[in-house]
Amino acid sequence: AQKVTQAQTEISVVEKEDVTLDCVYETRDTTYYLFWYKQPPSGELVFLIRRNSFDEQNEISGRYSWNFQKSTSSFNFTITASQVVDSAVYFCALSEADNFNKFYFGSGTKLNVKP
């Protein structure tokens, strides 16, 4: 079974629009970590955020914000006032208590921000 689902394969927006990338995860562990990574065209994955399962506070970092809801097993990512430089593939990932060194990645969402 897929542990991390990113149902949006590709999203296109016009610059300055807000956009939300969805992430739904599946785990039986009560202790786990959730991550978001950005993959620009260069290929390297850039870390954006880590959230542990005991911290449901939403987080805001500049134009980025994350909404973690355990009740719906979701960890959604919103970019406010999108910019062309935000164009990339975004991955959501999960690691579980039984093996924190093993990461499960979603299939990614490709975001196209048009000028």
Add this chain to the structure above:
Amino acid sequence: DGGITQSPKYLFRKEGQNVTLSCEQNLNHDAMYWYRQDPGQGLRLIYYSQIVNDFQKGDIAEGYSVSREKKESFPLTVTSAQKNPTAFYLCASSNKQGQRYRAFFGQGTRLTVV
């Protein structure tokens, strides 16, 4: 600067040949990983290693081999048994302390079978 170095960036292989992808890290991380990325399929785990001289198969280990003789190095060999090796390969590392399980990634190697 600390980080992960993958080489080469582009690699071409003839059918039937083995090739080895290099991954070196100077972050003093215990765990290292190899992922394969195909278009639209996200990252799939090939092998991972949590300590020197030990490694485990991931979800798609068939046709690949690894070694972990040194903490800083985790080379991946794509053997002739791998039937569809053309893909983008990413190496990563992580540690239990410090960055607390966050994975750091290299810039990737794009392998093409010609």
